[in-house]
Amino acid sequence: MSLSYKPVIWNRTKIIYDAVMLAGIFIYILIFLRLGPVISSALRDTDLPIQRMRAFGSLALLMLTIVLAIGPLARIDARFIPLLYNRRHFGVMTAIIAATHAYYVLGWYFSFSPTPQLTALFTSNTSFTSTAGFPFELFGVFALVILAVLAVTSHDFWLSFLTPPVWKAIHMSVYFAYAAVILHVALGALIDRRDLALAFLSLGGLATLCVLHLIAGRRETSADAAASKKAPEAPWVIVGDLSEIAEGRAIIGAAPGGERIAVFRSKGGLSAVSNICSHQNGPIGEGKVVIGFITCPWHGYQYRPEDGCSPPPFRERIRKYRLRLEGSSVLVDPEPLPLGTKLEPLAIPAELLPAVAAPKKEGTV
Amino acid sequence: MLKPLERGFFVGYFKKVPADVRVLMIGFIVFFIAAMATTSALLSLNTESPGAGSYADELSGEHLVGTMEVKPYPILRVPADGTKPARAVMLAGSGKFGVDDRALPLAGKTAQAGGIFVKRGDLVMLLIGGEDDLKAAKLQIPALPVTPVSENLGSWRLTGEICDGKCSAGAMKPGTGLAHKACANLCISGGVPPVFVSTAPVDGHIFFLLASKDGGPMPAALLDMTGLPVVLEGNIERRDDLLIFKIDSFREETGA
Numbered sequence: 001m002s003l004s005y006k007p008v009i010w011n012r013t014k015i016i017y018d019a020v021m022l023a024g025i026f027i028y029i030l031i032f033l034r035l036g037p038v039i040s041s042a043l044r045d046t047d048l049p050i051q052r053m054r055a056f057g058s059l060a061l062l063m064l065t066i067v068l069a070i071g072p073l074a075r076i077d078a079r080f081i082p083l084l085y086n087r088r089h090f091g092v093m094t095a096i097i098a099a100t101h102a103y104y105v106l107g108w109y110f111s112f113s114p115t116p117q118l119t120a121l122f123t124s125n126t127s128f129t130s131t132a133g134f135p136f137e138l139f140g141v142f143a144l145v146i147l148a149v150l151a152v153t154s155h156d157f158w159l160s161f162l163t164p165p166v167w168k169a170i171h172m173s174v175y176f177a178y179a180a181v182i183l184h185v186a187l188g189a190l191i192d193r194r195d196l197a198l199a200f201l202s203l204g205g206l207a208t209l210c211v212l213h214l215i216a217g218r219r220e221t222s223a224d225a226a227a228s229k230k231a232p233e234a235p236w237v238i239v240g241d242l243s244e245i246a247e248g249r250a251i252i253g254a255a256p257g258g259e260r261i262a263v264f265r266s267k268g269g270l271s272a273v274s275n276i277c278s279h280q281n282g283p284i285g286e287g288k289v290v291i292g293f294i295t296c297p298w299h300g301y302q303y304r305p306e307d308g309c310s311p312p313p314f315r316e317r318i319r320k321y322r323l324r325l326e327g328s329s330v331l332v333d334p335e336p337l338p339l340g341t342k343l344e345p346l347a348i349p350a351e352l353l354p355a356v357a358a359p360k361k362e363g364t365v
Numbered sequence: 366m367l368k369p370l371e372r373g374f375f376v377g378y379f380k381k382v383p384a385d386v387r388v389l390m391i392g393f394i395v396f397f398i399a400a401m402a403t404t405s406a407l408l409s410l411n412t413e414s415p416g417a418g419s420y421a422d423e424l425s426g427e428h429l430v431g432t433m434e435v436k437p438y439p440i441l442r443v444p445a446d447g448t449k450p451a452r453a454v455m456l457a458g459s460g461k462f463g464v465d466d467r468a469l470p471l472a473g474k475t476a477q478a479g480g481i482f483v484k485r486g487d488l489v490m491l492l493i494g495g496e497d498d499l500k501a502a503k504l505q506i507p508a509l510p511v512t513p514v515s516e517n518l519g520s521w522r523l524t525g526e527i528c529d530g531k532c533s534a535g536a537m538k539p540g541t542g543l544a545h546k547a548c549a550n551l552c553i554s555g556g557v558p559p560v561f562v563s564t565a566p567v568d569g570h571i572f573f574l575l576a577s578k579d580g581g582p583m584p585a586a587l588l589d590m591t592g593l594p595v596v597l598e599g600n601i602e603r604r605d606d607l608l609i610f611k612i613d614s615f616r617e618e619t620g621a
Binding site for chain 1: 374375376386393401408410412415538545546548551617
């Protein structure tokens, strides 16, 4: 977690992740630039710098599509969470691949000219009033700037320095970058070459991402819409039944106003905390109690059940909530306690202890 | 109410990977590598040939000698020599540079030009090399024929694409189309003669040097039309083997 910052803290998972990602990139470029020209005389006749532009440009589009699919995939099925764990490396590599594409474009189409490269990029095509012929390069520049900013600020240092809300807002601009990339491809290569494979990659990818985000979004909004019932006695809300909480796991209630609260069960006690991890706003309630600490499923940030604080020397904190039992019903006061407030887990009465939730395969009830 | 899926729990720094996560991740890795390979193959192979335009070192260090004309762009009028008919050779420089600065002082004079050709069908352009490759000829041969009068081929409306004559002749492959639009504009703005690639031939030619109505350089407004299907109207004149399209009006091809 965030006591000190190193460029990359490697572990086995990250090494495997990066190795697979780099292998995929290597195979893509190798096939495009080495095998393709052997098979296709048309490709062989094409200038090598143009082959490189196409190879790195299409790869950047493919990688951006994949990286944007990881989020909703992980929301739809938790087994995809390992893809999310090191997603920033995927994003940084996407920015590097996109920059390589731009490097070849600048070095070929915008070089050898009396006009300086960057000046030429912005002034050599000014057909702003037409669709076909529009300076589509500018959409690429816009996307590349966003991807570069995201890559540079991807490290946890910037997350902490900028604060999670600001960092998150900046990183949501990846969707603007993606829209710009789609326009860049559509108004450039797609109109120009009427390339079916590229059309499938760009428009098929766009459709896939829309569907994945809609499914994930629907799941979230339906969970929020089913707000926890108010208990007869204000301000308590009924989050669920004790029997629904598996040992070491949580159920998640939606307080009035949409704030989600996770109630964990561990070693005979119940603890209510905010469902939002202070690291990247991950869904803590979908995590687990590991060696006594509530552990976020996204990057493994940990918090003590009794006060919502990360164990020393780490300093992250999440909100705690009061809770009580009425029979086997779990009630939570949706008013959060001040950060760092210590509140021992609510002991589960002995007569209710056997009521341990059986594992279920359903995620939403 | 949400409940987490009761599956194996894994975060990146754990050493043990639960079986269900491991199975899905192995499947994903296989899918990922296969998708990268397949996409790469499909995208790389789904391309059109840029055609046969290419460089041709036909002069082998020798020079062409002829009369320099500078309108609409630098052209060397090389007289017939008995076996070869008279030629009008478009001239450009290295990179995206024209040769106006060197050609203008030679206007109307006998000049010698050396360099390398780019050729695509009847489109031919001589790319002048260093300073020494374009200069007044050592012998101002008075016997060189007086420049013949241009032959007027009448008014035409043609559909096609405006390109720079250098890239479309094969200096870049492909050197046409929307992806090349900005590059073509840089070339034309830099003084490289622009050409029109017609979808239908006129007098056996599909490439035409572009000029304004009065025979000057191509109107700057046509830079917005490069790389696109357009319809041009104007007069075509012949100078030796080169056809020059003097533009009266133009519009984007709508397909109607």
